[in-house]
Amino acid sequence: MKMKGAKQVHYDSGPNMTPLVDVVMVILIFLMLAGSFAGTTRFLVSKQGIHKQGVGGAHPDPNKPIETPIEIRINRPPTLGGDDNGFVAEGTGIKPTSSPDAIREALRVKREQFNAAGTPTDQLQVVLYPGRHVKYQDLIQIYQAALQANYTKVAFATSH
Amino acid sequence: MKKHSMPEMKEGGVNVTPLIDIVMCLIIFFMLVAKIGVARGVDKDIKLPNALLGKVIKDMGTTLTLNVHHMPSGDPQVTAMVGDKAKEVKITDGTDTPLLRVLKEFKRTHEAKAVVIIRGDQNLDYGQLEMVLMAIATAGITDTAYETKEGTVAPPEAHSAAPVAAAQ
Numbered sequence: 001m002k003m004k005g006a007k008q009v010h011y012d013s014g015p016n017m018t019p020l021v022d023v024v025m026v027i028l029i030f031l032m033l034a035g036s037f038a039g040t041t042r043f044l045v046s047k048q049g050i051h052k053q054g055v056g057g058a059h060p061d062p063n064k065p066i067e068t069p070i071e072i073r074i075n076r077p078p079t080l081g082g083d084d085n086g087f088v089a090e091g092t093g094i095k096p097t098s099s100p101d102a103i104r105e106a107l108r109v110k111r112e113q114f115n116a117a118g119t120p121t122d123q124l125q126v127v128l129y130p131g132r133h134v135k136y137q138d139l140i141q142i143y144q145a146a147l148q149a150n151y152t153k154v155a156f157a158t159s160h
Numbered sequence: 161m162k163k164h165s166m167p168e169m170k171e172g173g174v175n176v177t178p179l180i181d182i183v184m185c186l187i188i189f190f191m192l193v194a195k196i197g198v199a200r201g202v203d204k205d206i207k208l209p210n211a212l213l214g215k216v217i218k219d220m221g222t223t224l225t226l227n228v229h230h231m232p233s234g235d236p237q238v239t240a241m242v243g244d245k246a247k248e249v250k251i252t253d254g255t256d257t258p259l260l261r262v263l264k265e266f267k268r269t270h271e272a273k274a275v276v277i278i279r280g281d282q283n284l285d286y287g288q289l290e291m292v293l294m295a296i297a298t299a300g301i302t303d304t305a306y307e308t309k310e311g312t313v314a315p316p317e318a319h320s321a322a323p324v325a326a327a328q
Contacts, residue, residue, distance in 0.1 A: 017176045024183050031190035042214025043277065043305035050293040085313070132287030136280045139289075140209040140308055147213050159290050 044143055048155030051127055067125040067153065070110060072103070073160065074130040074142060087138040100145040107149035125153040132159045201241030202279065203227035209282040211308035222273040223305070224266045226259075228280040228292055236288035251291050259292070263299035275303040 072091035077098075080086045090096040094106040107126065114124055126146040130139055139156070146154045200220060206227055217223065227246075229237040235251045238259055242249060251259045267274050276296050280289055296304060 017180065021176060021180060021183070024180065024187065028183055028187050028190065031187065040310040041208065042211060042308050042310055043217050044211060044214050044308060045217075045275075045303070045305045047303050049297045049302045049304070050290070052294070052297065130286040132285060132290075134286045135282065136284040136286065136289055137209040137282035137313060139286060140211050140282075140306060141313060143306070144211050144213050156286075156290075156293060158294070159287055 044140065044147070046154060048125065048153055051155055051157035067123050068114065068119055069125050069127045070107070070151075071127050071129060071157075072142065074128060074134050074139065076131055076133045076135070076138075085135050085137050087134055087142070089142060100141040103142055104145035104148045107146055107151065111149055111151060121150060122152055124151060125155060126151050127155050127157050129157045129160055199241065200225045200277075201227070201239065201246030203229075203239055203246070205229075206279055207282050208279065208307055208309040210311035210313045212310070212312065214308055214310075215305075217275070217277070217305060222270050223275045223277050224263070225277040225279055225307075226292060228278060228284055228289060230281040230284045231288065235291060236284065238292060251295060257295070259295045260298055263295055263301060267299050267301050274301050275305055276301055277305045277307050279307045 070092065072089050072094060074087050074089045077086050077088055086098060088096050088098050089103055091106075093110050094103060097103060097106075111121060111124060115121060128139065128142060128146075143154055200223065202225060206229065224240060226249075227239040229239075231237055238249050238251060239246055240249050240259075240262060242262055249259045249262050251257065263276070266276075278289070278292065280292075293304070
């Protein structure tokens with residue numbers, strides 16, 4: 001007995017898309033799993049290395065011009081506990097402050113003074129002297145303040 | 161004149177064209193946004209410090225990433241990609257200095273292009289970071305990059321400067 005339904009005409013309207021969809025789906029799933037979408041990470045790049053104090057300290061390279069250090073001493077207030085952030089920074093021409101903005105402004109003024117006296121910015125180096133318990137987040141804030149004041153050379157020194 | 165009528169067109173299944181359009185858009189989006197690169201042993205448990213400035217390092221091939229964890233006391237815990245997998249590299253282990261050894265080997269293989277990326281926890285004490293910086297300097301590597309996360313920090317409370325010296 002012949003079935004009437006089996007006689008219905010079946011037209012394909014174009015190429016078979018199934019393999020394409022399969023491949024595209026595999027690529028999509030791979031990208032979704034392999035990619036990382038965490039917040040943008042950036043890098044504060046330094047070519048200065050750590051300044052060692054005392055015995056074993058690095059000798060200056062005689063082939064390079066002597067850089068003028070601008071020293072900033074950073075301490076952690078004793079009133080802070082645990083992992084709380086906070087610092088007090090002071091240096092030559094920088095009054096004690098806990099504000100990165102104030103440090104940036106003081107550094108900017110110092111740079112302009114040096115520039116006016118004939119010392120180019122690339123011969124200036126900001127050297128951070130942190131205490132042992134100063135938090136890394138605070139140091140990054142101060143490091144950033146120095147970069148915002150248009151210094152190109154920022155270095156850490158051994159703790160005091 | 162005999163009229164030719166268009167042949168009857170019947171769809172054989174579901175129309176997948178809109179699906180492909182959307183999927184292609186998603187693929188292009190993921191290709192542009194996703195960061196698929198060389199595994200560099202990043203420890204995602206580390207809370208990076210926030211910063212607004214910073215550069216993007218395009219060539220990660222000449223970098224060594226050191227994950228520096230905050231520890232309550234003593235040496236920090238450092239992990240890095242050694243060989244093909246990330247593992248802990250102690251700063252000192254008895255008389256041995258494994259971190260210095262790894263850094264010297266890295267310097268030897270990459271010479272002047274060697275860059276060490278420091279992926280430090282935002283609560284890390286400088287005393288602990290200093291140990292890592294000293295090892296980097298001792299290995300003869302001068303290029304260091306401090307990895308940060310894009311963002312701002314709430315301004316710290318004002319502190320009086322007077323009693324600070326006694327605390328250190």
